[in-house]
Every structure is written in structure tokens, then in C-alpha cells.
Amino acid sequence: MASYVPSTKAERQTMLESLGLVSTAELYHDVPPAARVETLDLPEGKSELEVVDAITALAGKNQVFHSVFRGAGAYKHYIPAVVKAITSREEFVTAYTPYQAEISQGVLQSIFEYQTQICELTGMDVSNASVYDGATAAAEAVFMCQDRRRTGVLAAATANPQVLDVMRTYCESRGVPFTLLPAKDYAVDPDALAEQLKSGPACLFLQNPNYYGVLEDVQPAVDAAHAAGAKVILSVNPISLGLLKTPGEYGADIAVGEGQPLGLPMSFGGPYLGFMACKQPLMRKLPGRIVGQTTDSRGNRCFVLTLQAREQHIRREKASSNICSNEALCAMTASVYLAAMGPGGLRQAAESSASHAHYLAGQLSELGFGLKTSKPFFHEFLTDCPVNPELLCRKLEAKGILPGLPLESGILWCCTELNRKPQIDGLTAAIEEVLQDEAAV
Amino acid sequence: MNIPAELKYTKSHEWLKAEADGSYAIGLTDYAQKQLGDIVFINLPAEGDTVTAGEAMADVESVKAVSDVFSPVTGTIAAVNEDLMDEPQQMNQAPYDAWIAKIGDVTATEELLSAKEYETFCSSAKE
């Protein structure tokens, strides 16, 4: 059995005696018998070697795909080796929240740098230190927009369905009216938008590129929402911002998104990173931790957690959110990734992803996988499938390729900079094989 | 402790001053600002908001605390002191000049204290 308790049996006995006790059982004198448990039905403890064997065996039961054409909310990008090396430093891994600024400048400064990078990426004024994931970031952003005069969110049905699910859960509990804005041809329906804005929601939630990879017609939607007095929350893919117009340039009030593409492994869904940034007037409504710059008693520049009176440990039930932690190590990962890539590298990742996706779309259309819409897209797109999509996907998986996600009787494909031409050609060759096999049947 | 004789006061440490136009200016007392410490921010009401006597109309933040400001009267916010957004320290430095809001159309008032009564109230609160 592995034990991380340093004290020996003899030392424990000496400590007990100093307290006038004979056994550790006496330490639990306040626990009534009915609340106790004698022995837990757990396996016997194991040595480290046995645990490594057991967990490695579990990892071995999973299939790791090296050729991944699936996105839909989680993206496989190249992660420079320096990112993992830096973020594995034990100080960053093991520290708690930087409440004691004097011995936490490393974490505090890294969050300040992260906040600056997120502002630069999104074109917004203020960023928080991150929240749990893109979905909770979106839900928290909806809460930021609610006030005594206006409530409710009009959420584009073209957003990621899991994000919409989380938003629905949050809204239901706080009594915030949630309305789904219907889609037309895989993008927001402008007529429906105009109609539904009449009911006076507090905000419009829009994702760009949307769940289907389509670039929404963002500007008219932002302008229509603002003209109707609603705020605009724009959810974005951070890699796309190496290239695409920012939420700030569109005039959005809040930018949110899933930060996983910024140097975080897919890790079967987590830990991830929700980023949130807003325009200056909304700063005090931003939930979560925020790091600010100040000076110390010796006159040096330094960093502290600030604007804390917004938060739950001070405002308690009147706080705008209950969030206590952030995803600090994930935020640092994103920050190191962005610093390593630089503006040129990020642009290259965005351009390569888009280029690969467009090349794949062309190749697929020759095989009879027509695009479901002719609207412009970034690095994801939805196609028809000449055979049963589930069947096709299973056959490709057996060939070691994780294809796009079966969706709406078609397939939602994704490319990143990792899906280079040979890999795409490998995919299309494999698809051809499957199609020929199917035709032969 | 500074308690100007010409003002009225509440037990929640707001001061109240009758303005020439019939509205009332509201602020926090010297006693309140000392208790709060360095004030770093105020959440102001909006002009046109209706407020109710005894209910929160604003809140002030120090670094590690937040406190409600209660309206002593029922009425409508006629003006807010936007300068406090930029310089909340005015509430520490000159509490009786740093009015928070002016309230018009007053229809009800909670029990108000004279300067002398307020002084007695504060010294009993301190014990």
C-alpha cells in the first residue's frame, strides 16, 4: 500500500501521548456511532508499481487516433513541447489560488499576461482569469447581461448544442427566459432574429464560426441586437482569431469561448478553459477572478487579485456568480502557447487549418460528399454522405482514422494544421475503399 | 466625529439634506466611512429608478467588504453623483460633500434622527 504520511508509527504514538491520548480512535470522539463506518468496501491499497500497471491497462483499452478529422467542440492542434515543459513546473502545478501576493507573483503575473493576450485576441477591454469551460463561460455571460430592466437570452440554435444545454440549465435555475433563435440554411435566420428581438431580450448569444463551421453574418446580427437594446455575446474559436475579425471589431459586448485549442490536450473533455472578456462598462459584472496591477510597499510594480468585492467570498448570496476557482493552470497553458506561437504562428495555425479544411471539402465533394450549405466556413464543414454515415465512420475507425462527427444525416468534418495533405489524401483513399466495398455488396 | 447639525440621519448611517428644489441629497456619514475603511467603488442607482425607504439603493465596496446604502425615503432618483465612480475616495475624504444621489417625488420617509440623536446612537453602537 502506498502511503504519503511521513510520520512513523512510533512518532504517531509520541504525538498521541503529547495530547494525552492512547489511540487515534479517540480523535473522533464527537462522531456519533450511527455516523461512523467501520471498514470501507474498497480494494486493498497498492504499491506504485501496481497502480501504474492498473491505470496503464485502462489507458490501453482506449483507441488513440493519430488521424483525427473530428472537432465539434474539442480540437486536436499541435502543442509545442515547451508548453508542457513549462506548465509542468511543480510551483505552478501545486500552488493554491494566489491569495498571498507576496509569494505568488509568478501565478499572478502569468494571469495578468493571459488576460492581456485574451483581450488582444478578442479585441475586448477586460478579461477575467478564466472559468471552467466554454459552455459555462457562455452561461455566465448571459447572467452578466441580466438586469432589472431586461431579462432573457436569445440564443442562436447554430451554436454548439452542449453549450446551449449548459446555458439552458443555468437559465432555468435563475429564472432567466431562454429562447432559441432558429436557423436557416445552417446559419442564423435574419428574419427570425428581427422578429424575436422585438420581445426585448437582455442579450443575443451567437457563435462564430458556428457549430456547423459556418461563418455567420455577424455584423447585421450585432447591429440588429444593439438597435433593439440587447447586448451581444459572441462565442468564438480562439485559433480562428489568428485570422478572423474579432468580437471587438464586430462591436460585441462580451466575448467567450472554449480555450482548449490553445495548447491543451483533448483529454477526453477536460480539463478545459473558458475564456471571458468584455467591454469596459461591463467590467464590474464580469464573474470570476481578475488580476490587477499595483505597487508594493517598496514601490515596485506587482500584481494582486482585484475587484474582489464582486465575488462570492465577500458578496455571498448577492454575488453575480458562485465561481470560486478559475482554471489557472489551463490559462497559463494557453498563455504559454500564445507566447510560443506568436502572432505569426497563430495566424499560420489558423490559415493551415482553414486551408486543409477547404482542400478536404474539395476532395470529398469529388467523392459525392456535397457541402450542406454554400456559406463560407473556417475549419469545419457539414457534408452529405453517400452511404450511411454511422457505417462509414465505423469502417474508417477500424482503419485507424477518426472521421468527422455523424450529424443531421451527414458528417461534420474538421481540419487543423495537423491534417496535412498526405493525411487528407489517406482519408479520401480510405473512404474510396469503403465506398467500393459498399458498392460491391 | 463629524456630525453636521443641519443634516438628518438614519440608523443605517446615511445622511439626508433637503435641497432647494424639494429633492433630498443622500450620502454616507463620517462614522460609516470610518467603519468601511478605504472605499474603492460605488454601485450607483440609475436616474429614474424608484427607491423605497429602508431598502438598498446603492452599495459601496472596500477591498474586502461590500455594504448596502439604504434609501431613507421613498421616491425617484433625480440625480446621481457620477464623480464618485472615478473618485470613490471622496466618500472617505469629505463624506458630507460626497452626495451619492438626489431623490425627488418623495412620498414617504423612514424615521430620521437629528444630529444630536445620531451622535447618541453612534456612541451607544460603539460600546
Next chain:
Amino acid sequence: MKLLFERSRPGRGMEYLPACNTPPAEFAPGQLRNAPPRLPELSEVDLDRHYTELGKQTHGVNDGFYPLGSCTMKYNPRVNEALAALPGFSELHPLQPAETVQGALEVLYRTEKLLCEITGMTGMTMQPAAGAHGEYTGLLLIRRYHQSRGDMARTKIIVPDSAHGTNPASAAMAGFTVVSVPSNAQGGVDLDALREAVGPDTAGLMLTNPNTLGLFDPNILEITRIVHEAGGLCYYDGANLNAVMGHARPGNMGFDCVHVNLHKTFSTPHGGGGPGSGPVGCKAFLEQFLPEPRVRCVDGEYRFFTPKHSLGRVRSFYGNFAVVVRALAYILSLGRGGIPEAAENAVLNANYLMNRLAGHYDMACGHSSCMHEFVIDLSRLKAETGVTAMDVAKRLLDFGIHPPTMYFPLIVHEALMVEPTETESPETLDKAAELFLQIWQEAHDDPELLHTAPHTTPIGRPDEVAAARKPVVRYSFES
């Protein structure tokens, strides 16, 4: 210390990606950003050194004693990091078909079963990403339960005044109003006040036990009975589970649902403020309301399913999966014997340190024993010497000790909350005790030394008032 942006030189940087060998994608000019983001341009060596410098200005668990009350800063075993990083976990796409991720589903399933046994629950979700997120999820379960019975009048959640701030904030987010009940003289729940507070509008009670004063409430069975008899449910905030795991179970105490903090009790690292993980467990009658998806095992095959009356999702995918892997490794390591052993040594260490300090420092509510943590009340020291809890905390920094939690719980005015955890040796505790006693002496001999502390840290006390009055929350490229 320079910022990343101040180290940047135009044109520097690494090429991590190859040139693209497919034709460029065309976008309408209106879809492109006007100017590139001002990200830093750095050589890799400059980047690496920057973070080495930041690391030197960060106190982690390996840098020394970290008795931060309520946060359970125990040692984070290295093997768990290595296991969570196995490509068989880290390279999995969350939307892979179930048959290709059987090992990952088994991780979720087995961890659920083990945590249920430890807490005395029957079902659990791994979706919540942190303790506060777990509280929110647990309260949604309670909300769904009352709604399912058509009992719409139950709108109030009772929270003791000693509770963490997240409790009332979570209750408000879950659509409840909060009723605060006072503590009794010992720091436990005041039973009369609780009886007074419950009624037909009671949705439930949130309680941390042992509570934030390090007290195991001896009336716990009576407390949960009072709430149940009034028709409410009982929520166990697992913040302090480390004190009792393997000895007492929330399920046996009468709680209906619970969250556990994998980043406290189950040794996963805090990461400078996250990622954590806050799985929520419940008794059988609440399982139908748990978030989707859950994992079940049929004939040795693991599958996702949606509970019958699921409250929906509280996060995308399945929570902080890699954190769950670490916790599973930890539970398998300690096992049946190690889990209670960890708890009792956490309690022993806390009592030992408390006893060493008790001759000089006052303990909150006059406590003479504690569970895994204790609260020092410095009101008398402040009255006698002018030295505050803040001053003592800042002085500890000079000796390489991370200070205890300050000014919490709120019901103790000059509070320092000390939680040594089980992974500290007697020498470490003895050394810490000596330093606490030295500081006690300094408070009487030279209080100015404490008012101006810390003296040996990279920076002195920061001006938090200036930071909050004129917030500077991003680097300005223009200045």
C-alpha cells in the same frame, strides 16, 4: 520582473509549424481582422527563462509548509501526474465512439463507485469542474426533487453563518433564497435556531461537517433529522471530507447529496487556482435527476446514458476527466487501509500543532481539540499589541511558510485557520510551532516588525486599494 510583452522583439520567434502545402482558403475582407493580435514575439530560450523566473516567485506545496485552512494542501503524488498524461487518456477526443474509449469510461465508472463507497452515496456525476460547481449541481438536484413532487413552495436553503461564501452564492444561482442560521457557542449549528428556521418553505440545508471551525458537529444526526422532518433535503459540502474519510460517511450522517473536492481530499493538484473537480453524489432517490451523461456497465461493456429526469448538463462533456484519473490512482494507492489512515493523521497533525500553540494563542470558541484544522482567534493579541491576523500571516512569509487562511470563518474576527494535512512530518510541525511562538514574542517585543512584514519576499505588501480604485487589468502597449 518584465512582462512577456516587454521581452518581445519584432521578428523573433520559433517556427513550430511547417509551411502549408494545400491552397490558401479565401475569405471576404470583411471577415478578416484588421490587425494581428499583439502577442509577444520571443525566442524559445527567452520564453522558457521567463517562466523559470515566474516559478521562482511562486510558492507551491514543494516549497514548504502550506497550512492553508479549508484548502487541504497535501502533497500531490508525482505518479498521478504521469498517469493522467498517458496518451491513452490525453489524446482521446471526447466524442469518440464508446467502443473506442472503454478504458476512459471505466475510469469514470470505477471512480464513481469508489467515491460512492467513501461518501455513503449510491450514484455520482463527475461533470462539475470545481467545488462551487458541485454545490450548484447538488442544489439543482434538490430543486428538481421538490419540483418533481409538485412541491413548489420550497424556495429556501438554510446555510450556517460559518459557511463558505460559495454556499449562499450557489444557492442564489440555483434559484433559492438563503436563510442564514447562527452558530452556537461551540461553533456548531444552533439547534433551536435551526428548528425555528425550518418549515414548509425549506428546500434544504447546506452543511460542511467538520465545519469551518474544525468542529465535527456532535448533533449532526439531530440536525439532519430536523431538516428531513420539515420536508427538506440535506446537502453535504465535502470541503472537509479529508478529516473523516474512512471513519464517518455523509450518507450515514443523514445527508442526501454531497460534493467532494478531488483537488483537496484526493490529492489532485490545485494548479494555482484550478483545474479542480467537484463530483456530486446522491442517494438512490435523487439519481434520476443527475446531469447527463452518466456511465453504466452492461455485460462488461461501458455505455453513456441519460438519467430519466436529468437536470441537463452543467458543463460540456464529462467534467475534468484528467483530474478524475489522478484521483482514481490515489484511491487505488491508498485503498481500504490508507484512506482512513490519511484522515486520522490529518486530524492527529492538526491536534498536535494546535496543542503546541494553545499555551499562547487563543483558539476560536475555546476549542481544545479539533478535526483536521483549527482556527486561531487573535482578538486578544490585537487588543494587547495591535498586531492583527494579517500581520502574523505576513510575518510567516518571511520564514517560508504559506500563511493559514486569514479572516475566515467570518464569525471569528481575527481568524487564522490552520490545516496542516497528513503529509507533513512531526519535524515540520515542530518547526512551524516554534515560528508561531517566536512571532507571538515578536508581537509583544517589536510589533512594528510585524506591521511591516514581510521583509524577505520578492515584493512587499501590495497596495490593494489602489488596485481596486483604478483597475489596471491588462498590459497597455501604448504607455
